[in-house]
Amino acid sequence: MSEEQISRRSFLRKGAVATAGAAALAAALSPLKDLDTSDLSGFFQKHYREMSPAEMEEALARIRRRVEERWGVRPDLRDVKPKDGVEFVYALNLSRCIGCRRCVHACVAENNQGRDPEIQYIRVLEMPRGSIDVERGDHHYDRPTVPDTDHFYLPVQCHQCTNPPCVKVCPVGATWQEADGITVVDYDWCIGCRYCEAACPYWARRFNWTAPELPREQLNPDMAYLSNRPRPQGVMEKCTFCLHRTREGKLPACLEACPTGSRKFGNILDPDSEVSRILRTKRVFVLKEEANTMPRFFYYFDERYPQHADAGADWVDDNSDLHEILARVLREDAEEMTA
């Protein structure tokens, strides 16, 4: 067996490569030294839909502890389930919206978004009259007073689509649509790849580029696991129709803040609800209908009040009556002619 003589050059080169490799490895692993290893139970947490009630309670306790540590406020954190027989729909009266953006900031006050930069779920587009093309909208408008008579205002937020593209593209299943129609995100499962942001035709999804900064006096302690609990860096978030409020019968924050009453919210499965009546009798439309997302967010112009006198006890004639009325008129005409 001959000894292999390693040359000095070869030895030094290999040594340098090995040292550089080790240094690179150390640099790559250096964020781990900031890792909070005091409580690793979050690592083993399951997906929201797989958690047992006990596991959920553990997760909620952990989050409550974190919120108390960081903000010094004890939150009312709970997991709010959807009600049976409820599917939410939102309607917005474009003849009333004046573009004041109170909805935008009420949402921010309610949902514990990061403030630097301030994440806003709702975006109000100032649109030129005569066009529904959202590419012609301007969301940076900054006038001394609104409304401007040459424009109308179109607030856009997550439409909780019935056929949501964001749910389809999520590679880990961190987002899904619940029984009452709200599309939710499990913030502890999201990996932050932002495919959902790319897939959404309405740009409803927001990403936490930085660890969210939130001053203590602006924290809203009324929280739910799937909606407005404080999010970590690197996860997606969006409007959830304030499910911590609406699943308990209350109204979303944006609706309560609107000074003109242009926002309407309710249960489409209830035929007496505001939104049911609006969808039956107003000329509603959705944005980007060709994308086939089938949103739950309907816009309408309340042009003038209907010119037909209401014939029955109900508010306004449904279009469903027209067929009956027509049939009756034709029948009576026929009888007259043959009599």
Place this chain on the structure above:
Amino acid sequence: MALFLGSAEPVEVPRPGAAHVTREAIPRGEPLRSPLTDPPIVHVNGYDRDCMDCHMLFRSPAPKDRGLIQHQNVVFQHGINARCLECHDQADRNRLTLGHGETIGFTESERLCAKCHGTAFRDWQAGAHGKAVGSWVIGSPERHLMTCVACHDPHHPAFAGLTPLPGPNTLRMGDQSHHAPEHESAILWRGAHPEGTDRAAEPADAHAPADAHDPAHGAADDNASTPGEQR
């Protein structure tokens, strides 16, 4: 799975200049104005009086087209309805008149509005006009429709415009004030962080008006909205 990597250091408040609207600045679910009670009580010279305390003493002359003399605080602009006694009962000023001798109290004033604005009233009853607060559950005791006078001043029902609150944070686009200085909002907001942060695109004073519309800045002054401006 992502860990909740909460930071251990105390959270700072946003820097001055960042878009920041307090929760108190946005009233939620409250009426825009306080309607009068029934009978209406006003505080005059240290005494609480109702309408007839004065109008019993000072009988009005026959109604003529004349402006308000005593009620200086009332701005009266209600379209073609330019006559006080269309709504206010001449005999009993604590009541509103529906015509033909029928009077109602001030807390039922929507019946009076409905006399002329019937279609709006019908929409309001169904929830399509105005605002319902408290709950979306029809029939819930929490839910109530705001009355006409909770939003509209009956003497001047048209609304003045509002100042819009700040829009999206145009962080990476720097100071926006060069675009439309004449549209400066009453809420002074520039959107960009002051110099010294690693995220400010350029310091504010680097933007001379002449440079503002070169291609490097993009078409931010047009009406095009490009998704991704928050990046």
